Amino acid sequence: MSTEQLTEVEMITVVIDGFEVTVPKGTLVIRAAEKLGIQIPRFCDHPLLSPAGACRQCLVDIEINGRAFPKPQASCTIPVEPGMIVKTQLTSPVADKAQKGVMELLLINHPLDCPVCDKGGECPLQNQAMSNGRPTSRYEGVKRTYDKPVAISSQVLLDRERCVLCARCTRFSEEIAGDPFITLNERGALQQVGIYEDKPFESYFSGNTVQICPVGALTGTSYRFRARPFDLVSVDSACEHCASGCAMRTDIRRGKTLRRLAGDDASVNAEWNCDKGRWAFKYLITRERVATPMVRGSDGELHEASWPEALAAAAAGLKSKRAGVLVGGRTTREDAYGYSKFARVSLGTNDIDFRARPHSDEETSFLSSIALGLSTTYSDLDKADHVVLVEFEPEEESPIVFLRLYKQVRKRAIHISTTAPRISRGNHKLTAVRTSLSSVSGLTAKSVIILGERAAETGGTISAAVALAASTGAKLAWIPRRAGERGALESGAFPSLLPGGRPVSDASARVDVASAWGVSHLPQNPGRSTSEILQGLNTPDGLEAVVIGGVDPADISADALSQLLNTFVVSLEVSHSAITAIADVILPVAAVVEKQGTFVDWQGHARGFEKAIDDAQTRSDVRILSMLADELGAPINLPSVSATAREIQSLGTWDGARAAFEKTSAGSAPRTEGTTAMLHSWRLLLDLGTLQEGEANLAGTARTARAHISASRAAALGVKNDDRVRVSSERGSLTLPAVIVDISDDCVWVPRNSLNSQVIPALGFSSGVVTVVKA
Amino acid sequence: MTQLTPVLSAHWDEADSFTIEGYQRHGGYKALEKALSMQPDEVIQLVKDSGLRGRGGAGFPTGMKWGFIPQGDNKEHYLVVNADESEPGTCKDMPLLMANPHVLIEGMIIASYAIRANYAFVYVRGEVAHVVRRVQKAIEDAYKAGLLGKNILGKGFDLELVIHIGAGAYICGEETALLDSLEGFRGQPRLRPPFPAIAGLYARPTVVNNVESIASVPAIIANGVEWFQAMGTEKSKGFTLYSLSGHVTNPGQFEAPLGITLRELLELAGGVRAGHQIKFWTPGGSSTPLFTAEHLDVPLDYEGVAAAGSMLGTKALQIFDETTCVVRAALRWSEFYKHESCGKCTPCREGTWWLVQMLHDLEAGKGTEEDLTKLLDLCDNIAGRSFCALADGAVAPIISSLKYFRDEYLAHQRNGGCPFDPIASTTFATVGA
């Protein structure tokens, strides 16, 4: 841990409405007033956007050292100065009249849509018209009208008449997201937000404009006309999608999530989230829920069963069998801890792994040794001089990391390098350059090397990154795609680790845990990884039974599902899936909104959340496992999430020695020639992911799958942009429209899990050699 | 009687005055030679000493503006000339560029040298194709003559000069909106600070000057500070172009020392048209409060006009006689401001929308005296509350017309419509339509 110099911040004292307030230099008058609890009305001002001074609602009287400004000033554009005296609408009749004047003007063209407008009840215009407006309007003229609403994307609707032209949305899109797909068009009173007709507002962050719009001009298609804010119960929550760690607010009405908003956490997501986090929650309603426990009968069919019956059947199937656990990457920390303890105590095994995706022994070693010792944070990204993205696409795989990096890119000189074979749109915005771990230079102690989960897919990559960090002093960060992975690793849902990062092979660590758990001993050999578990099934020494959490086998490999067919499977699932279809026993578990828990982000910071749906009857995985453990006669005593949280807390983290990282050398890259190519892929943020089901408006903004090839390959194939090409392996093929980009000649890139492009099921692997021909 | 002082216009009556030959025949580009043999800071000091004030309307001391550019900062500096002349009534820069674009170029080279800029732009409004042709050709010829480009006149000074043509937006005459427009954005004004001298074009130190201001520089360099100061008044030095238009017998451009009065100019211009009397006029374009017959002797310099309650602005003297309906005039100007409002800020965007509707009704004779009070209150909520001065210009004709001609508004109401004959004010009134 490094100690940082605290820089002196100059503080300035000013007087606002007769009260003194002391704030750091650079603070805007409107912010300083807020510190006193004085709310100057405003529309275009937003603390996270550059000042605009456009709406003129925040006018106040200012004098500095006795010299008064001749006219009222926009307090959102003026930083405090020594000797400044401010009079807001509270003490200056001039400021008050000016504000009321502006409000009257804003309302002359604003439609009386309140009864049908989503924003009603939580609308800054309504609120401020009441607090800082005239009681009646003197306008007797004709209001301007437009056709409404206009869909600027499938998920955002625009009612132009309501727009007060504060330009928050256009400023956000340009400054924060780097996606200026919406702009102000026309001039004067006809000025309006618009898109280029052929290019809808398909930004991964478009939903933030709906949230910051101070009127009902921008609304979400999925939420339009659905609810009034006073019907909703709001709960602070944590996003269950990626590992960025966003704070969230979930709004529930009568037991159903109606919408989610970005929560406020300056250290993580500021006040932003991505469209997936915002809108992908309908999976709970559209996927078929596992309503009751189910047991597969002798007729081979699944039948509903009572809990005692199902637990008994599960225990019977697991007892005296070699059993393992596949946890999946989406559990809460407490549930992962439950799986971890269950595996060791109830099944007597270390064959447990949370990775439901391609992985490697190299990654296993990395996660066992180095990963939990990393303490890189968002703050380190803020200060980095150079960030190397190793098999990691920020905008697709961890959008808030993208926003964080983009903020720096806009602010100052920062190097961003990527090992990707092509510069994606997101990386283009980051001004990233292509590099390789062997050739990247100029790294210092302020640099950050980010390892994505796909670094595991090429042998030697992780080792090279580790060596590079060691030799340059750069910081390492590991950013997986799913929200539960870091927490699962910390909870020991992993073949070589017990909870708290305790190495399985360390005797004193085992004793530590064993005594905490009240058992005499714990299995001492590192267990099987996910792929070893799956591949070992149906072999003489392989496992005979598997307990599976939220796992999609197609994410792991093309054979995973078939490998499980003849194994005894106990599935803990929220909704019916490929696994439940082959399971022997299904135990229903609670969805994220139905339980409390904690997600740990890639930094290792935890965000807890309470149960959003108060009267939900379902139970968290850990509770189910505790009941199953009881049934097996090897109890784990975790009857609730809070009890689990307490146990995790008291067990604490390991401060002893960790395992040593075993390096892997890079293999030789396969040769390609003629029509063969190295296939590269990654998952787009919006794709066929299970948790995005049921939300067609969100899916409408997903990017079309295309095969990305180089100009010379295209020429060799006689292919132009949009011509169809077939990408094949021995196992199968994908046919997609081509797009010619700057990519290495020997590579082809396709999205990993998009419509018409599901790589693992179709081709049988996530990366490898394919042939590309004109279709 | 103040004497006219043709300096800029001295040779406009020659058929080739706009060519480089025509310009050089009368000493063109000699001032440049002189300036390049001085130190840049000396040139700035000379212009400061002369007392030259910006001729684009604000009257800010030109030399002082040049002096604001930080020197030795290792950043690119830019000179941008505002040739977006669009203030209603203003018609001096376009004829100047049509008749003698080279004087501007010479002035630009001198100014760029002084502020250490190696790139200069002239932003010409787009609605004047032939002016564009003339300026474009003048630039080409200046390059050919070694007056632009690398190592000008062998003095080691490089300057690229680019003509940038507008596309129809009055707001782009506002200096920060002009910069945004030149950068390729919508022409909307910027927050200040930072000021253009610190962060202007491409966030670099920039001087934005009016055409006439820069065009005046060669003569000052050539003839000296004393010569310039011998013309004009104590605080408004030098000569300038006064544009006389409207109901005068002979409208046109009159180059005179600052401080001349309208009475004097009318005498030179043959007076108000025969059989008519002056009713109201603008000293500096539609954005300046109106004057009437009682202001004929106001010295037309910055201080004199300000003291009389208006602004000298661009010296756009629009003369209206008694056949003109002042309500119609105010309405049409209001429609102009509404059309040209950039839309950024609420008071201007929504305010001009409302003002036009109100004036429309008043011109049609609707409403009561109450509405006049409401109109003034609306003006009060707009003036000084907007992002830039366009809105202030928008309310000026309304406020001042109500001040001097309140009864005319009421007459419309009594009359149920405009009591004036719109044809009587036209140039073809006697001839017929």
Next chain:
Amino acid sequence: MAFTTEQEAIMDSIVARYPRKRSAIMPLLHFVQSIYGYVTKDGIEKIAEKIEVEAAEVTAVSTFYTQYKSEPVGEYHVGVCINTLCAVMGGDAIYDSVSDHLGIGNHETTKDGKVSLEKIECNAACDYAPVVMVNWEFFDNQTPQSVRNLVDAARAGNPPAPTRGPKTLRTWKQNSEVLAGLSDGLSGEGVSAGPATLLGLKIAKEGGSK
């Protein structure tokens, strides 16, 4: 292909005039109008490509300015100044007369595509009021009759010469090329200054000068 190689080369040369690419957006829009007569979708996309911005950022600019048209205008685009001074001096009467005569209104074009009409703002020629601009060339001191004659002649393919401009009135597209900063070699034609512009000088020479 919406643009020929030659046209693209011209666009590249326009971009090269400026230290930053984005500044070229305005002349590029005039250039597109010189080819198609108005701002086409192809034009927007090509400009976006040339200056490396999103198409939306191009439409943001193209819709801001009055001179960029989203629909074709006539070969001869007639702008009648109706700002206060010109309106009072006869602009309103001229507009009503020619609008009636052509049977079209503001921003409309005759069916034969020859003439379009627009109410324009002050064009900096107030001493020549009432002013009419055709394809942004000066037609000073107009009357209703003279403008009716003008548009009739334009429709017949033989428009009068501008008062202060080239010897022959050029078309909308041709003049748009000038506005893109491309020379058509006609700067030498036409007077250096009109009579009103020279009035002060004349009087000064006759004894009113210093």
